[in-house]
Amino acid sequence: MIARADYIEGMAKGMAVLESFDTERQRLNATLAAQRAGLTRAAARRHLLTLAHLGYLETDGSWFWLSPKVLRFSGSYLASSRLPRALQPTLDRLAARTGEGHSAVVLDGDQVVIIARSGPTRLLAYGLHLGARLPAHATSTGRVLLAGKAKAGFTAWLKGRELPRLTAHTTVEPRQLRRIVEQVRQQDFCVASEEHELGVHAASVPLRNLEGKVVAALNVVxxxxxxxxxxxxxxxxxxxxxxxxxxxPLL
Structure with a gap:
């Protein structure tokens, strides 16, 4: 936990506005940004204007959308983080051997993030690009990473959480997801078919470091x-x- 005196509330609000943009809402005005970030309209407007001034957003005067400058964050992470660099050679070998798409994924809140991938472009399903954020509850990697949490940690993650339906096959009932995650914890792998996207079938296993901690998930589509x-x-x-x-040994 951070000390209250060290917490910069303005920065937190600005990041909340920036994180309000996603695949569902690529363009936001002040009213929508306020609703998504939990701010007043006036505060959201000031943050939007500031982010546009700094170059992280583009605007037509009323609507705002992300600019390419935001890619500096992901680019710096992928270039400097040890984890993607350690995993990339293995992903490349798997893709060359199978001709299928393979990814390494980490958990971030209620989503998973693809930090490394390899495979034929023609087999790349929509939304499965490097840096893509996918709902943890509906993906094989997400369920593997949730199973890697302590049971109390998973219970806290699941409490009060809405599980959106993405396809007709998506698990949206919390008790059912709890049963699935417990099964994944016991068998140490997960298969998910068409829960996130129709036509996408994936299998995943956990990636553990030498201390036994699950730090990522490896999958094949x-x-x-x-x-x-x-x-x-x-x-x-x-x-x-x-x-x-x-x-x-590399993790």
Whole structure:
């Protein structure tokens, strides 16, 4: 926890406004930004204007949208963080071996973030690009990372949380998600089919460091028949688990 005297409220509010932009709302005016960031309209307007002045937003005078300058944050992270650099060679080898898309993903609140990926561009599903943020409850990687939490930590994460329906197959009932996460915790892998996006079938395993802490998840996006037993147990899981053991000393 940060001491109250060290907390810069204005910076926190500005970041809340910046984080209000997402795939659902690419353009915001002051009213919408205020609603999303939990601010008054006047405060949201000042933050929007300041962010536009600094170059992080573009505007036509009424509506605001993200500018390319915000990519400096993700670019700096990907260039300087040890985790993506450590995992990239393994992802490249997996993609070359299978011809399928592979990703390394971390948990950030109620979303997962793709920090490294490799695979044929033609197989890249919509929204599965580097830096993409996906709902944790509806993805195989998210469920693996949630299972990596202590049970009390997962209970706190789930409490009062709305689980949006993204497709007809999405798990949106908290008790059902709790059962799924407990199963993932026991079996140490997860398969999710068409819960986040129709046509997307994925299998994931946890990536642990030498202390046993789950720091990321490794997945493959593949065909429906590849995530069905016995192919899953005979081919897909051994490949992912071998890769997880290979990178463990690097994490």
């Amino acid at each position: 593949t065909r429906r028949e590849r995530v069905a037993s016995p192919v899953l147990e005979r081919e897909v899981l051994p490949m992912l688990q071998e890769a997880a053991r290979e990178v463990r």
